[in-house]
Amino acid sequence: MDFYIKLYIIYNSFKPIVLVLYGGVYVIPSMKNIQAILYVGLPGPYSGNVISNIISGKVNPSGKLPISIPRSVGQIPIYYNHKVGSGYYSNGDEVMQTIFSGGYIDESYRPLYPFGFGLSYTKFLIDDINIKDKSIKTGEDIVISCTVKNIGKIEGKEVVQIYYYFKDAYVIRPNRQLIAFKKISLKPNEEINIIFEINTKQLGYYNEDMEFVVEPGRANIMVGNSSENIIFKEEINLVGEKINILGNRIYSAKIKV
Numbered sequence: 001m002d003f004y005i006k007l008y009i010i011y012n013s014f015k016p017i018v019l020v021l022y023g024g025v026y027v028i029p030s031m032k033n034i035q036a037i038l039y040v041g042l043p044g045p046y047s048g049n050v051i052s053n054i055i056s057g058k059v060n061p062s063g064k065l066p067i068s069i070p071r072s073v074g075q076i077p078i079y080y081n082h083k084v085g086s087g088y089y090s091n092g093d094e095v096m097q098t099i100f101s102g103g104y105i106d107e108s109y110r111p112l113y114p115f116g117f118g119l120s121y122t123k124f125l126i127d128d129i130n131i132k133d134k135s136i137k138t139g140e141d142i143v144i145s146c147t148v149k150n151i152g153k154i155e156g157k158e159v160v161q162i163y164y165y166f167k168d169a170y171v172i173r174p175n176r177q178l179i180a181f182k183k184i185s186l187k188p189n190e191e192i193n194i195i196f197e198i199n200t201k202q203l204g205y206y207n208e209d210m211e212f213v214v215e216p217g218r219a220n221i222m223v224g225n226s227s228e229n230i231i232f233k234e235e236i237n238l239v240g241e242k243i244n245i246l247g248n249r250i251y252s253a254k255i256k257v
Contacts, residue, residue, distance in 0.1 A: 018055055027073055028112065039065065057121065062157035062183065064118040064226070068111040080115035080227035081174035084165075116161050116178070116226035122152025124186070126160060128193075129223050129232040136200060137240040138214045141254075144196040146223060146232075150186035159183045161224055162196055162253075167235075168217025170208050176222060179203065180253035197254040200238060204245045212246040214238065 016035040019028075023042065028034075038061070043050060053059040070078045125148070132143035148158055162180040166173050180196045204214050216238045223232040 020051060025067055025069055027070060039063075039069075060121045060154060060156045062118065062120060062159070064116050064159050064161075065113055066115070068115045068227075069113040071107055071110075071112045074107075075109075075111065078111050081177055083172050084175050110228065114226050114228040116159070116224075117228070118159070118226070120152075120156045120158070122150055122154050122156035122188070124156070124158040124225070125149045125151050126158075126223065126225065126231055131221060131234055131236060134234070135237045135239055138200055138216060138238050138243050139240070140200060142196075142198045142200065142221065142236065144180075144198070144221065144223070145193060147191055147193050148184060148186065149191040150188055153188055155185065155187045157183055157185045159225060160194060161226065162198065163222040163224070163227065163230070164198075164203060165220040165222070166203065166205075166215075166217060166238075167219060169205065169215065171205070173205065176220075176227065177203075178227070180255065182255050182257070184257065192257060195256040197256070199250045199253070201243075201245045201248065201250040202253065204249055211244050212249070213242050213244050215242045216240055 015033065017033050019034050019037045021037065021039045028037070036055075038051065038054060040047060040051060050059070054061050068078050068080055070076055127147050127149065129144070129146040132145070136142050144162060146160060148160060150156060150158075160182050161178060163176040164179045165176050179202060180198050182194055182196070184192055184194065186192060200214050203219075204212050207213050207215065219236050219238060221232075221234055221236055222230045224230040
């Protein structure tokens with residue numbers, strides 16, 4: 001009981017608090033007096049040293065959330081790759097929320113912290129994003145390039161994330177899927193170029209005939225540093241014939257730095 005009394009006094013004393021979250025997903029009902037949140041998952045026996053190094057500034061944090069953290073239990077289940085029409089959002093665009101689309105009337109429908117989110121003690125600029133060809137044959141590569149620059153004052157790491165949404169499927173597809181990512185370490189003012197080569201065989205799904213295929217059609221490519229912080233979005237076209245890739249699937253992108 002004494003512990004909870006002391007915790008209550010600290011929480012209401014207006015002193016800066018760093019909240020360290022262990023384990024699974026938590027609903028955080030109030031951010032009063034909380035200056036920072038460190039989500040550590042299940043860090044193991046050396047967690048004390050690791051956490052203290054991050055809080056003290058000896059280590060610059062660079063992790064990204066592998067989950068979405070809800071605003072309340074009423075948002076559960078919540079995850080970044082919603083099926084289109086689920087009522088949360090569509091490809092980062094604001095949509096009208098109604099009782100028929102699953103929207104909320106008392107809070108935002110967006111998560112408190114989205115999949116892929118994570119802060120650093122420095123800042124990065126993702127720029128010069130380019131898709132080599134907007135028309136790609138099924139079975140060939142989507143080539144995306146960008147530059148990343150550390151515009152802060154200390155060394156740090158950033159994760160560039162590529163998301164994908166196929167518009168012309170005859171079955172319901174997720175509003176976005178993470179298809180490639182790259183973590184890079186940069187010194188202050190250092191800039192680097194990254195090239196992603198994403199084969200379309202990585203993007204297959206089961207169609208209405210239960211064939212695992214890549215089909216021609218329109219798709220959105222999105223680039224950002226979280227599933228919500230999308231800084232670039234452009235439409236491409238997959239052209240050619242439908243190809244069945246069952247047993248011939250590709251699971252990861254080729255990345256050049």
